[in-house]
Amino acid sequence: MLKLADDNWEKVSSRALFRILEEAQVSESRVKMFMNKHYLDSHFLSSKTSDSILFDFPVVRADMQIPPIGENITVSWLRDKDGYHYRFVAAFLGTVSDAGDGMKAIGVAFPEMLERTQRRHSCRVHVPLEDAQNFFLYWGNPPQCEAHPVFAHDLSISGGRLSFTTPLGFLDIPDLESVVGLTMCIDNETFNVEGRVIRIEKSGTPNDHSSGRERWMLGLHFINRFHIFQETLEKYLVEQQHNGLRTS
Helix, strand or coil, X not given: CXXXXXXXXXXXXXXXXXHHHHHHHHHCCEEEEEECCEEEEEEEEEEEXXXXXXXXXXXXXXXXCCCCCCCEEEEEEEECCCXXXXXXXXXXXXXXXXXXXXXXXXXXXXXXXXXXXXXXXXXXXXXXXXXXXEEEEEECXXXXXXEEEEEXXXXXXXXXXXXXXECCCCCCCCCCCCEXXXXXXXXXXXXXXXXXXXXXXXXXXXXXXXXXXXXXXXXXXXXXXXXXXXXXXXXXXXXXXXXXXXXX
16 A cells, blocks of 8 residues: 555545444454654454444554654555555554453544545556566356466456456457456466456557557456455556566
């Protein structure tokens, strides 16, 4: 999760504050908690109190200093529903017992204000075909699902959505609103996720189309997306952006 400049944030309404925080608690959204020069990876807990928000108590590094009670900390997370980052600043209340399971939890005062990024969290990168990420798309009726190798040279990601253009070596493409499987290997780790096709467009120049070298832009909305895959894919895109800057 990227830390954004202060001028990229805007205040949300008080009504939205309660709704978004309650949603994050129910879904136990993952967060980063910034404390002085350190931060913790944690997640919302669904247990509720009248004046505070509870977070899972993570494993703390030996050099990590827990702030004193009353000191302000910043909590930031990515909301899958709309692709925006949200954050709030509130007082650290120390460690408490989670009413749900009795385990140790972090207590943070209920915030007076909630902010979100002015733009959706997104990233796009063009990758040379010889360096393009390859993966497999699966579609069809089980057990007749077919695996199609794909080389994605134009990738973009926003929230829970992935779009890519690629020269497809076959005539058939999945139907709009159909569910496809995606297998991708990044950093020697294989991910298997499912997505619904929400966009199908031809991409390329008129010369590409006339010579039969057109590409398809496919947009997927992940169904079973998980946090590790999201972070790994974002890291891959950022690395490719840096590689492009170095070679440009």
